[in-house]
Every structure is written in structure tokens, then in C-alpha cells.
Amino acid sequence: MSNVIPMRRAFSHTIYKMLESRPDSYHDWLDQGHGLRDEGRYREALTSYDLALEYKPNDYWAWYWRGDVLDALGHFEAALDSYDKALEEYPTDYWAWCHRARVLRELERYEDALASYDNALIARPEDYWAWYNRGRVALEDLDLYEVAIASFDKAIEVRSDDYWSWYRKGDAFRHLQRYEDAIASYDKAIETEPQDYWAWYRRGDSLRYLGRLEEAITNYDEALTVKPSDPWSWYKRGEILRCLGRYREAITSYDEAILSNSDDGYAWYNQACCYALLGNIQSAIASLQEAIRLNPIEFQDFAKTDPDLANLRGFEF
Template sequence: MSQIAGAKADIPLLITEDSRYWYRQGKRFDDQECYAEAVACYDRALINSPNAYWIWYNKGCALRELGEYESAVASLKEASALRPNDYWAYYNQACILIEDLDQFEDAIATLNKALAIRPNDYWTYFRRGDAKRHLKRYEDAISDYDQALSIRPNDYWAWLRRGDACRHLKRYENAINSYEQAQAIHPQDFWSYYKLADTFRYTEDFAAALKNYQKAIEIKPNDEYAWYNGACCAARIGDISLAMEYLESTLLINPNFQELLKNDPDLVIIRDRGLLGDLLREINCLN
């Protein structure tokens, strides 16, 4: 889902012949995914052409690939200072601030500058919604996701994240609708089923939750959480046989769930019937 992107690179003005050579070398190393070498070339290019936007921009992108996130943001800020009306330097700064540095307030301020340049850009609204969601500003996040969806109404991720924000606000019907929209767009993705199941579970509609956990398991059969939560829902609706089957699958994937089984209130009916001990002994023998 990460989207570091940029406009077509060109050889900028304000660049000497020597710098042009090192800039092109840096681009070649970029194309070969040799990012340390690319950064070294861009640094050589900047010696004689310190005001060249594209050198700073490409250096920032290469530094991100190297995991040098603070330095990447600093380089992209230099690019923005040289071209304050260029969308991409702001947008890519924000991606790093959100995805790599968890600096969400700074990301929002940067995305505001990007939106001033491109007021109808889907990705900027989506990223700003993500930053606000991380800050637990869920109402504002929903507003940004709605703006994103007004531009791109069939976008899976915006519906999914909108559902997350609604769920945090305990607006479960809105969350369910958002997750169902995501499912309709991307019917083979694990997360929309899993998150929808969780939401039904919060509303104590355990049958609907179980149905969605089952679909999630079909897509991702080695996810122990889907098996375990499905077991809890099966126990809550009284399907003991299915609950035991799902608990066994959970423990075969991850035996560390054993302690959770002993205290989970959803599994009282399993413990009251004395079924848990035999299951744990069987799993421990297998391991």
C-alpha cells in the first residue's frame, strides 16, 4: 500500500555539467536499486549544484529506500524549499512521516500543503485520514476518507479504513457498511472479512461474526486469530463441536494460545463441560 511516487525525472536547470554527470550516475544506481551508491552520487552532484530540485528529491527517495527516514525527509524538505508549489515532494515527505516515523501531526501539516496544490487528489485525503486515525481523531479521519471516496468511490482501502474509524467510535452499523463495501470491491481480501467479523462480535451477533471468520479462514487458513475468534463465536452460539475443532486448529498453529483458553469468558461452556483438559493434553503430546 505504500506509494512513493514522483513526476517524470528530468535534468534540471541550475545544474553544472559535472553535477549533471553525477546526477545521471545516481539515477542509474537508483534504477539498479543500489541506493547507497545513488546517494553518494547525488551528494557529489550537490557540491556544485546545491539548488537543483531533482537532485534533492531523488536523494530523499533513495534515502528512504535505505531506511534513513529522517535524512530522507530533510532532503525532500530541501526540494520543497526550491519548488514550493511541487506536490510530490510534500506528498512523499508525508508518506515517510506516516509510515516510517509515526510523526502524524507533521504529516498532516505537510499534506495540507499538498492539498493546496492538488485540492482534488485522492491519495492526499486518504493519507491525511490515516494520519488523523492514528491520532485518534476519528471524526476528522472519516471526513477525509469520505473526501477520498468522493473522488474514487470504489477504493478498497478507503472503505476499509473508514470502517476502522467508525468502529473506534462504536458506530458499528456504519463500520459494517464500510467493510461490506470493501468486500464488494475486493472479495478475496482477508482483512475486510476479519474486521467485519470483529465488528459483528462487538454487537454480539455471533452467528454473523462466525460466518465472516470462516470466510477469512478460507482466504488465510494459517491465521490463528481467525480460528480462535471463530471458536469463541461458535461457543457463544452453542456449537460445541465446531468450537472444539476451531480451538484445535488454533493450537496446532500456535500452542501459545493455551493460557488464553483457560480464562477467556467466551469459552466458559467449553471449560464447564470439562473438554478443555483433553484438548490441551492432546496438543501437548503432538508438540
């Protein structure tokens, strides 16, 4: 990096000198914009691209790179206008459609982003990134789970061992409550990245929904091997153990969840239930008081009718 920046600075300085003698040079303004952009000097780069466009108003490259620096500056509406101008000149350009889709996603115009990826795929129908990102928009922003699965399948045709496409395909199946299919997709993700936390964690969720509770615990354990302080895996592990009547083990899992996130009212509350069911009234009250401190209205109401806490009736909490 120390070698690159001085070279870029020298380059930009040279262009400035050239522009003093040839201020109407489109190519020099464009090149200066590139140098400034590479240095992260986006506002100055924007000025250079604007000046290039004064001399060549319909130039694809100046509009495209102008969109790029506006995107980097967080000026998404203006970036979108620049990509649209670029596409007027080169309507089949893959990169402009892809960058346009990314900006539309930032603007929360998700259906338009999906349509932009469709146009990118007209230019490059076998492109992994367009299919993958199309799937992400469908999955994460539009809840179009079948569309997402179809997109990830196309991405997987190009990169059969791609962890993220398999993982997110699993998420789409999970949202559709197709848990066996979700597990199969997570398995493929784990083949590629056996130490990944998320695939083990979500595989555990899918097993839990199928009622395969012991297997789910094993998966949460795998997730915790990767991320030992994760409160969610500890909490869900505790929930399963509580449902299985293994209250002492559940209490230990809730302790670990609380250690990582002391503001988790549900961990405190469910731990109180386990203590109460074991007849440990003092510890049950202590955990319940912590839950109520975090959310007085909800947990006080729960405690009044919860049969797990029946032996606490009459105590102050």
C-alpha cells in the same frame, strides 16, 4: 516498445563508433550513458558516466545520471554520493534533492530524507510531489503525524482532488485517534475514488473506534464489494458481529476470513467462542483445535480462562 529498442541499440552502436575515433569526448560518453540507461543497461551506462567524469569531473549532469543508474542497481550509498556531487555543482536543483531523499529513505535515514525534501521545496515551494512524499516519510517512517498532515495539506492545495493525499491524511488523523477528522479525509478520498478498497476499510476502522459499529459493518461491506476475498475486512466484520452478540453472522464472516487465510489463528479462535456461546460444542472444539494447531502456547492459555469457552472445560482440545 519494439520500435524503441532497435533505435536505441543503433544509437549506442553509433556512439561506440564515434568513441573509437574520439575516446576523450565528454559529450559522447555522456550521450552513450543516456542511451544505455534508456535500454536498462545500467552497468554499462555507469561505465560511460564514469568515463565522462574523467574528462569533466565537476559536471552536474554526469553525477546526477550516475546517481540515477546506481539507484536503479540498488547501490544506494554510491547513488547518494553521486547526488551529493551533483548538488555541489547545482545546490538548488529540485530533482537531485528529490532523488537524494528517495535514496535516503531506502537507506532508512528518514530524518535526512525529510530534510532533502525540505531542500527540494526551497527550489519548488508549490510542488505537489515533494510535499506528498515529505508527508509519506513523516507518516510512514517517523510517526510525525502532525508534520504529515501539514505536508498533505500543502499537496492538496496543489491537487485538491488527489486521492492519495486525502487517504494518507486520513491515516495520520487515525493514528492521532482523531477519528472524526480521519473519516472526513477518507470521505474526500472516496469522492475521488469511490471504488477504492483502502479508504472504505480504514473508514470502517475509524467508525469502529468511535463505537459506531453498524456503520463500520457497512464500510467493511463496501470494502468487500471491491475486494470480496479480503480476509481482514471479513475478520473485522466478524469481530463487530461477535461484540453485538450476532454469533451466527459472526461465524459466517470468520468462515470467509478463514477461506482467504486459513492460517489466521484469531479467526479460528473467535469463531470457536461464537460456536461455544451458541452451545455448538463440537464445532467450537473443532475451531479451537485449529487455532491451537497454529499457535499452541497462546491459544491454549487463552482457552483456560476465557469465559466464552467455559462450556468447553473438561473436553480435550
